[in-house]
Amino acid sequence: MMKRKLFISGILGLGVLCMAYSTDHGIAINPTPGGKKLKKIVLSQQFEFPGKVANDSADPQDEDITQAFEVGYNAANGIRLNPRAIQFVQDYMEKNGEDLRKMKGWAQPYFNMIDGVLKKYGLPEELKYLAVIESELKSTATSWAGAVGPWQLMPQTARDLGLRVNRNIDERKSYTKSTHAAAKYLRDLYREFNDWLLVIAAYNGGPANVYSAIRKSQGSRNFWKIQNYLPAETRMHVKKFIGTHYIFEGQGSVTTLTKAEVTEQLGVIATYLINRRLTTDELSNAKSMEVSGKYYSGAIVKNIMMDPAEFNRYNPDFDAIMGSNNNAYEIKLPADKMELFIANKYIILNESVQMLLSGATVVK
Known part of the structure; x- marks a missing residue:
């Protein structure tokens, strides 16, 4: 069943989560003190010249952010962002970076749990940021279409993935169980599309919409070529994921690249080694x-x-x-x-x- 997501106008209001509790682990999550102001980073220059950041005027409180970018774009990584995404990611980071940075502290227990589950299914750990843009990690998040939980699963999709959804219980609200279900779904989508940007698009808008966009673009499987044939919400969803990834990681990964970009930038071996862990x-x-x-x-x-x-x-x-x-x-x-x-x-x-x-x- 095609999945539809909760409309999120930016990643805002994250303070609601600050006193959330993990029902699966019994871990109380406390917020960190007010975050530092996120300094604007000139992404276009950085992506053109990996390892360099235009931060001549950076003040001391932004040192951790700029250092993260410098480390992320040294020769050991060197992952370049598609030019068509640079402006969006720049604006997204400037608008949402401060709120999302605050999550690094209080959301860490959630991220640790999600990392463990994703690793079990052989998936890149960076996919955890999908839950951030899906629900802001809220277990009670509910969309107008009926998607529920941190991973915003539709009722039938959740049942197909082994979750109980009825009048008495809704396991989509369980952090651990819903993460296992989402991991299964992401794994299956990757087997279907073999491209992480298409996987994220299909997770949001459903595989049918992705296949429709592929047909309309004469068979292309490059997200940047088919994006205008996707629903606007799905198109923006993929870009929000990329922006969120850069805020948290200070760099890109295989999940922010098309399949062709992975092969070009990291090599064929890296495609299998990083994308499809055992x-x-x-x-x-x-x-x-x-x-x-x-x-x-x-x-x-x-x-x-x-x-x-x-x-x-x-x-x-x-x-x-x-x-x-x-x-x-x-x-x-x-x-x-x-x-x-x-x-x-x-x-x-x-x-x-x-x-x-x-x-x-x-x-x-």
Whole structure:
């Protein structure tokens, strides 16, 4: 069922949450003292020259913010924001930054819980900021369309995800249970779209609206190309997520980039390594063994009947390392695939050599 969200005119009134209680953990959340004024940061210059912030006039109270941006955009990160988002993010940060900064203290227990759940499902922890723009983390938030809770789940969607929703109980209001449900939904949406900006758009406006926008844009799956075919609310929702992410993190991540931007800026390996972390269940079911020699992923996936993307998730940098002088690797596979690998490893090695000799591409 298509999900619709609570209309939020900016991320305001966060003080209402200051005395909220986590019913799942029994943790009382207390506010931090009044936040410091957020200094305007010239994003356009920063995104053009990663690692540099126009802060010559920064006063001491803004040092923590400017330092966060400097650290976030050093060579180790260098994630660039799409030029089409810069002005919106700049305005959003200027308008909402001070209120959102106050959340860093009192909302930390919530964020810690959400991080743990997202990690269990193999999802980027930065997706927690979706709950901020959905509901301001309010467990009682209710939209005109009937979406309820911190993750603003519609009744049927919540039931499909395993939550109880009836006259006597509404588990959408439970921080822990609703977070598990939202994580399942986000995981399924990522499997559907394989692009975090499209996932956020679909979470807000429903997959049908995203597919409609894709069709109207001649099949493009780039959010920045299809955005004008999305409902205005959904389009703004994605940009609010990006703005909130920058306020909290002082930098971007795979969740603020299109799939193409992730590949361009972080590389193919990073796409699998960061976007599709192995879940707890996947890790517990995986088997490992050290291999050496001229093994090639193309031959492996062919013989064990495994999707190449899944293989790369389990074994990032495999071809690059196996193609180097130090070609030893602890290969990790689901238990059933490992059995096939062991049973066919000599065939796989022979086919690997043949593929490499015939010019197969090695990812480096």
